[in-house]
Amino acid sequence: MRAPMSWVREYVDLPAEVSVEDVAARLTALGLKLEALERPGHDMSGPLVVGRVLTMEPEPQKNGKTINWCSVDVGAANGTGEPQGIVCGAHNFEPGDLVVVVLPGGVLPGPFEISARKTYGHTSAGMICSALELGLGDDALSSKGGIIVLPKDAGEPGDDAFDLLHLRDEVIEFEINPDRAYALSMRGVAREIALAYDVAFRDPALRKVPAGNDDGYPVRVAATDACPVFVTRTVTGFDPTAPSPAWLARRVQLAGMRSISLAVDVTNYVMLELGNPIHGYDADKLAGPIVVRRAEAGEHITTLDGQDRALDPADLLITDDSGPIGLAGVMGGESTELSPTTTTVVVEAAHFTPVGIFRTARRHKLPTEGARRWERGVDPTLPAAAADRVAELLVRYGGGQVAAGVTQLGQAPAQVPIDLPLDLPARVSGLVIDAATVEADLRAVGCEVQVVGDRLTAVPPPWRPDLTDPYDLVEEVVRQVGYDEVPSVLPPAPSGRGLTREQRLRRRVGRTLAGEGLVEVVSFPFVGDATFDRLGLPADDVLRHAVRLANPLSSEEPFYTTTLLPGLLEAAARNLGRGAPGVALFETGTVAFPRDVAAPILGVDRRPTDAELQALFDAVPDQPLFLGAVLAGERDRSGWWGKGRGASWEDAVGVVRRLAVELSVDVRIEAAQRAPWHPGRCARFFVGDDEFGHAGELHPRVCAAFDLPARSAAVEIDLDFLMRRAPDVVRAPRLSHFPVAKEDVALVVAADLASEVVAATLREGAGELCESVRLFDVYTGEQAGEGRKSLAFALRFRASDRTLTETETGEAKAAAVALAAQRHGAEQRA
Template identity: 55%
Template sequence: MRVPLSWLCDYTGLPEGTTARSLAARLIEAGLEVETVEAVGADITGPLVAGRVLEIEELTGFKKPIRFCRVDVGRANGTGEPQGIVCGARNFAEGDLVVVALPGAELPGGFAIGSRKTYGRMSEGMICSASELDLWEDHAGIIVLEPGTAEPGDDAFGFLPLREDVLDIAVTPDRGYALSVRGVARDAAALYGTAFRDPAASVEAVGTAGGGHPAEADPSLCGAYVLRTARGYDPAAPTPIWMKRRLALCGVRSISLAVDITNYVMMELGQPLHAWDGDRIQGALRVRAARKGESLETLDHVKRDLDPDDIVIADDRGPVNIAGVMGGAETEVGEGTRNIIVEAGHFDETHIARASRRHQLSSESSRRFERGIDSALQLRAATRAADLLAELGGAQVEPGYTAVGAPRAPRPVALHAAHPGRVAGVEYPRATVVHRLEQMGCTVEGDGDALTVTPPTWRPDLTDPNDLAEEVIRLEGYENIPSVPPRAPAGRGLTPAQRTRRAVGRALAASGHNEVLCYPFVGERDLEGLQVGADDPRRTCVRLANPLNEDEPLLRTTLLPGLLKTLVRNVGRGMPDAALYETGPVYLPREGAPERAPLPGVDRAPTAEEREALDAALPEQPLRAATVLAGRREPAGWWGEGREVSWSDAVESAREVARAARVELVVRAAQYAPWHPGRCAALYAVTGGGEVLVGHAGELHPRVVKAYGLPPRTVAMEIGLDLLLEAAEPLTAPHVSSYPVAIQDVALVVGQDVPAGEVEAALRSGAGELLEDVRLFDVFTGEQVGEGRKSLAYTLRFRASDRTLTAEEAAQAREAAVAAAAERTGAVLRG
């Protein structure tokens, strides 16, 4: 909503020195989103005056009609002599009063005016159109002023609204009243403590009810419906400059006087209106639901099929208007209209909102109806428009009018006087609460702290105590609420799951992975791309009742689809070397859960039975971590060749996660979709009760790579964080020994099918408590170790916490580790 400051000041007096920007700041503090303050016309400078056309000489011999005009500009040119100006417009005559920009003036867009020779004559200035002055959109020609508006030579800034400050407000859905100058002015008056002059209160709705054009209205669709008729309207009557300018500042294009009046009243009061050519209406007007098969050509000349959910206005022939959205072309006000019927209705908000979206017609009317309008304003708004038709268009307003239905009475709300203070954390006296509510138009009753508040008809959003508390708080000033950071009770902090999740994220980020956040929605195509079988548990998904995307109606059972699609997007945008990770929940259906979750009402809190049913329908949500890697893991450069990612990098990312979770991980070969059968590792967490499968890692299957469009040899890992939490060792501070380390290397020959992890586990178990670390640093196969055999070389680090180890102690520990490896895996020392 664009609000010109001068129009707002018609209804409330602001303190001296109040600027548009300071007003905008106060309105923002009160909850209105003022996006910009525009100084319209600030770029117009120099001599801009009124001039009277004395002579017009038609110039011939040119491709278009050109006129040389002698214009009286008084003493504004310094000489008092007529000004010679070349002009191509044809909509003025000798004796007309026009607006003249003299040499030295500058018009919007940096257009400087000077004296120059053109079409064989010296032109000393310019006769201005509305578009050239940025007053409103008009291509009909120059501005012709009404007689008596000014005298030749008068400064145009005195009689034309050239400069104006305009507040552009983004009105939120709960503040429909702010879609009018009346509503914003009321807020401004409350904020500054000035008097508010309600423009609706000045309209005297005289006449006889029941004497207007016959009408009927379905009370379930329309609470109040008013018609006023103006006869003898002059269709040639022009829209006055002040009205055109105000509409243009509000962002509304001038069309004709009748249409401009309905738009003007809508911007002023917030009540949408519609004007019909009364001679084109046949029979009584009826507000009803559309019938199946009906259609209507709207004012934009599009024939629209109507839905039974649409509210229409119909005469004896059928629909002539989609109520609250757009009128029909057949009954629109035209150049020959002499009798006008003005309509003002209070239509059901939800029907209007649905119709606007259904027909893709978001009009100024529908924006206001769907947010809620004043339910008691219809008669005054229609009367205001009819009076303007009489004043500006020469019409005669019929004394009888139609009024169907009655204004919807607001429902009283019980409010404790201390409630706003409890919500804000600031104590507001009872008198302050009552004063602020009365400023908003509420009626407040009650002797003590128990108040009964009746909201005004223009605030349908005030329905419960919290709404009323918000009004008190915002008018008292959000900035006056102290910032008090919450203080955590002693001894509390992050849960073990939260600490583990953060530790995992830090570990993966430190090892070169970038975190991404993916939508949890997948489709059947994503699961088919992973090559998972029809009987795979990951195929059993929770289906959304109202998905954002019809192609992704399921909740994910694995993190991989989102990560793989994100990888493809990054590679496609020039990032071929990528290492991505995500931690988040997957959604697994509970056994015996209902097919559809219950949908309790929003008018109350759910009952215990409803909460139990909702909990039963919720899926299990285990936490997982996953990584995908492609391209080079180590970049090439002057330091040497780079290294492409391999399945071992996926396994290492799993080890990073396990270390962050304080879990020992065992890696074994496996076959599991979507990984390559020969390059897939199963990940086991070592617990007191044995080993638990927690995830998989390795190189993706070529079919998966092709299905998703991934780079060749892409690798991935997925591991269950909840399972790691269950297997995690208690967090204890490590003991740091100050004694030196004893390092022993050992090379063991084992069968080709013996996993290195089993050999490492055997070394750890045999070395005893002196062993600090084991690291595999070499794997060798060849004739020297024999066919079907491999050599694994480990570095063993020994250290005691209370002494320096002797060579004999280190050798004994090494021999014990080798003996354990030989017993459990058949390993022999390499000669």
């Protein structure tokens, strides 16, 4: 909402010395958010005056153009009182007309400095101005197009034109929240200024209006639920060629709308002034009485923008005997449009309920200025005053007269009283607010207040449909006391509560990964088929079966992701591309797997049954919490100590191992083949017989598709699954002060047997004395045999109550080797 200060000052006694910056600050503190401050015309300077054209001599030129050599009376503005000689290429004025002249030394928007210069054989001492040259947009201020032709009584030659044309003004632009629709008018903004400065407010809607009678234009309202008030006034003998007065056109323009014609400008002006949208009909084009009703199936309307629109039965229409002539509250119809031949104007000022207008505007994609106000809520008491104001301005500047007939149907709905404990504003805000302040502040915003004991009853003003419950009234009081006065006090933590089990586990996971050198990131969870192609997923892969979004941000990524890896891989590539030698990133987030069950569409007229709710819940996709990680580039940095080490599949598997230890979960690892990992360097993880994720080296084609270094590694596991398996009581490590006994063993096994499987077997066979099993060497070659490999393990034994003997450790080692031989055909190397 753009509010010219010269306009709002007409309705409020604001001291002249108050700056626009201070006004903006005060209104922002009251809840009208400042969007911008503008000073149109402040880039112009110098003599800009009213001039009277004395003579104009047409002079054809060799280039086919005809210029006018003009003599213009500018009074004493030029210092001599003599007529000013000016060359002008426009032809829409004549001797005797009053025009706007900028004299040498003046500066127009651009900046464009004006000086006396020789052109077309004459010395032109100034310029006769058009609206466009003065920064006023198009030529709407001109009666004939081109040069501005002022009314005969606009002033005398030499008078200053800045004030005459309202060229210098200050405009505050606000971002209006939906609950403050009253501020979409000069009336509302001025009321807020009066509240901010505690000064007098003059309501432009307070005017004596004639009562309704039977002589007005006939109207019937069939949809009274959507249109409780409908008022019409008729202006006859209107001059459609009459120009908009300069001040009115300028104000409409400063408020952000285009000046079009007097009739249209007046309806826009009153809408901006009072907040009630107005519409005008050409009476000669109306066929029979006006009827307000719902649309019927198959009906169409051609709106003012020339579009043919198919109507919905929920649309509220303005009709006559010819059919629809307007989308109520949104846009008028082309068939009854005001035109350059309109001499009788029927002015409509109605009240429409917000929800219907909102849905119609969205349905037809017509976000008009009128619909913007209706859908937020308009003062229902305004129609009679708004129609009377429009009729007054049309007659004053367009001639004719207001017909005696007044149509006035319905009345404004009554406001619902709100009961409020007097101490509620203080309890909610934490401020010291006494009962007298609560009462005074609510009266200041227009409420009718009655206090009985420790309670207050307030009837909201009709321009505040947003005030519906006690806490709305609390906000009105607190915003006047001052949001900046509200103390910053941390609420006391309730006793007996803390983090949930899931919160504690997620924090442990995050700390563990941070300790391993990984950095957390958050990526967009949206993917498309191209993303799955880059991951190398087969056409029938379960990850390609994703939830399609109804309104995606991008048509190329219409699915909610089933994997966290795409966002992580792109983040890693972005960081490496900007110079990072290596990255280690992780993300925790939900993925979605559809259930292929159609969700029922439930009504809002009643509470759903248990069966309907269950059907709705059954259609909700499964959304487990996943953990993803990617390691690429250098894992150990290069330096003076030597060459660094690149990230590999061992690092990815190690991330899951470390988490399993931290969460005290026994995890089993097996070799696997799963896109997007390398088929020979991928591990899958189990708890018992339940698989919960994969880790390993990415496939070379995937690395190339995401522009990552070769042999980059990634992890993705179901974190919800892993956390559910974590015990509530963490197992503390067993500590012993007795020395450790060391035994090494080398076993020859099949080349495709995972070392982790062998290690688990050794640990099981060695029994409870075994403290750890660690692989420290892998050998493949002639000595191991074809299709075989040698795995060397370091076994560590320790007892909690004694020093182990050589016999005990030897027996434990032998038992471990024997079990490996039995299960895997392992042969011990000497």
